[in-house]
Amino acid sequence: MGKIHSIETMGLLDGPGIRYVVFFQGCKLRCSYCHNPDTWNVNGGTEISAEELVKKAIRFKPYFEKSNGGVTCSGGDPLLQPEFLLEFLKLCKKNNIHTTIDTAGFGQGNYAEILKYTDLVILDIKHVNARGYKDLTGGRIEEYKEFKEEVLKANKKLWLRHVVVPGVTSSREHLLGLRKEIKTFKNVEKIELLPYHNLGENKYTGLGIDYKLAGIKPLDKTKVKEYEKLLVS
Template structure:
């Protein structure tokens, strides 16, 4: 019987997909994003083991709360694609029970993407950067696997919300945002774009884990500047609407 490692579960999530969500944070992630606020999810070990049935039964208890809002389950992390067989079993069971499914991912898994997406209603896709150099600077890893996942979403006609963390001196600036806008305009089925301002809320976790914080001294992103960037993203293309 397949078991998965789960870091934590949030029963009333409001920002990880439409409606009220049960957000399940998978344990394990290969990326080492400089701004990551959950370094405690990196390790493959840790967390609590569940079978797919145990996890979905736990989620189903909240169905009366999330169903009327158009909500459901969001499988996040860590990186849920790092446990593909377990993820597939969870998604299948959710679909059998009428639970809407969402996968929150950076696209850095082990394949089996077509099978995963067959049972996924929505993908929250975290675009780390739009160039190979920028991606490696942010994540310390190569971009290729993320692009493989993105191609799978195109093949499967999967609905997507795009997310992008805006970090001062790294993924900010009007020229970067304009290039990001062009990049996502070539991705089909994008229903929403979220610019997430870099914050300092996870810094204490690095201290607890005795890990050097990569962005020490970088200030939180100015939310007024984020609003300017959002206006750029929401502006119309020349002669067309975005």
């Protein structure tokens, strides 16, 4: 049995084609800009079996199959429920469904085994140095690097994502470091710079959690285009 936060049946941003997106409950990180703090607690959410979950996904297979879509396991971080994730991915592949995991690489379990049943990895690069990583997420960059090594060994197709926060991850020095990090990967199909937004700030108030980036204004999307040019120059 696993715990899920929610499901999006017709996702268009979390992998190729139309996606059936399953948001897993639980995350080890506490990213300052996280807009879903309600996914953090692994004991929250709704309990469901892998069999029941794949049956739900199969109902939408006619829709996502036409667009070369599939199922995306997001979160939270799906790697925090490795046994449930693996069982679900195996059932998806048994039913000829394209699989994607959207992760920051923070979890537990046998990553190599999980990646056997994963067609695409959407990897969120939070920061490029240990101090910045710790300050922004509360996590250790070494854990991200451990998952990265498994992805490289498995030779998986990749989409890389990075949230640009004004004054935090927006400097030229930082972005050049990000460009260097991106070049260490292979099979990268897509690079996405995501502009910081504060749409989840009200959730923090409701949950009684301090919002660390209070006062920082959302990043203009045109600015992101400038940063993207720097990454490919």
